[in-house]
Amino acid sequence: MIRTLLPALLLASPALAEVPKVVTDIAPVQGLVASVMGDLGTPGLLIPAGASPHSHALKPSEARALQQADLIFWIGPELSPDLARKIDAIAAEGTAVALFDLPGTRHLAARSDVLFAEPGAEEGHDHGAHEDHDDHDHEDHDAEGHHHEGGDPHAWLSLDNAATWLTAITATLSEADPENAPAYAANAEAAQARLAEARATAEATLAPVKDQRFVVFHDAFQYYEDTFGLTVLGAISLSDATTPSPARLDALRDALEGAGAACVFAEPQFDPRLIAAVTEGAGTPVAELDPLGAKLEPGPGFYPALIEDMAQRIATCAAQ
Structure with a gap:
């Protein structure tokens, strides 16, 4: 079973002595996590640029990075079913945070x-x-036989979701690495401001x-x-x-x-x-x-x- 812990549940976890090893699934998630980590570390990317998250099979180097990770930020099994299986099988020591499942995420x-x-x-x-959903108790099937459990998983293209996830990523990193919590918070504040700028620029364009x-x-x-x-x-x-x-x-x-x-x-x-x-x-x-x-x-x-x-x-x- 995939271990998907919300930030609040990490309170019971022991603090790590060093900055946690972090991996992410896709580049947009890596970018959000990188904006919170700043100079403290660079999150790894499991699904490389140009690959489809729906079907990508991890290479040996990517599987090793997943196995060694302390924290795993990913959209969830709705987007990457193969990665879901790999997290369950080899990420025994890591904590996986499925962003699509976080409270406040728009579906x-x-x-x-x-x-x-x-x-x-x-x-x-x-x-x-368009229909908003705050639960995952349904499946949506397209006319050609494919389906996404829990709705459309391409949720990173909602700026409201990105803002929600920045808060959750900050809380997760801060609980795992309390010594650097002030830095994570400052980085996240700057990232939220940059997100607002991007929204305004895109709206004008x-x-x-x-x-x-x-x-x-x-x-x-x-x-x-x-x-x-x-x-x-x-x-x-x-x-x-x-x-x-x-x-x-x-x-x-x-x-x-x-x-x-x-x-x-x-x-x-x-x-x-x-x-x-x-x-x-x-x-x-x-x-x-x-x-x-x-x-x-x-x-x-x-x-x-x-x-x-x-x-x-x-x-x-x-x-x-």
Whole structure:
């Protein structure tokens, strides 16, 4: 059974003599943890840039880092089922904190429709399909057979979630390493301020394209859509675990023709030929939009840079 301890439960744990060894699952989580740790240490990354967290199998070096870790910050099994098995099997001495399970985390239901917003609908129609969840007692299945237990796991693209997680990460590190608690607190305060700046910058960047519609490669962006009031017509694939059916591609192609989507967004992890199958003959601009920020510089500034970079890519493509 995976040991997922909330920060308050760590009060009973003995303090470590040194800064804890920390690993994270994906780059956005690593960036949040790095912003709290600051100069005290660098959290390891178990799922490298360019790899899919849904399907990545740990390499021997990554498995060793997990085995040696004192603290493991990850989204949870909803995003990385293989990592869940590895934590249970080899991380005997570490404490795993599943951020998706933390109190205060905002959850959106996984979407199953071919189109999230009908081409002829009024602005904001698709946001009515969003649903907040504060529990995990359900499963959401898409039309192509894949499912996410507990809703859409791409929750790091909610800035409200990022702020909540920064607080939890700080508490967890402080309980494990009380000697450096003041430094963690100061770093977290600066990180929260930078997060607020990133939100304001992204809002200003995206303001001119709020009335535009987009198509994405896979349904990883609805937390970002919800945060900034964007409208995504649909996704080529509802998850990267499935290949979209010809009927799905036909529906999206028709949506592009009927709605005049401003841009179709590819992701670096996936086959570009599927993008070509949807956009052929439509003349719709194509740009890259990566929810994991594979091309960004890792470190404490990674997460706000990801939020701002995504906003700039969306606005630039929509302006073509």
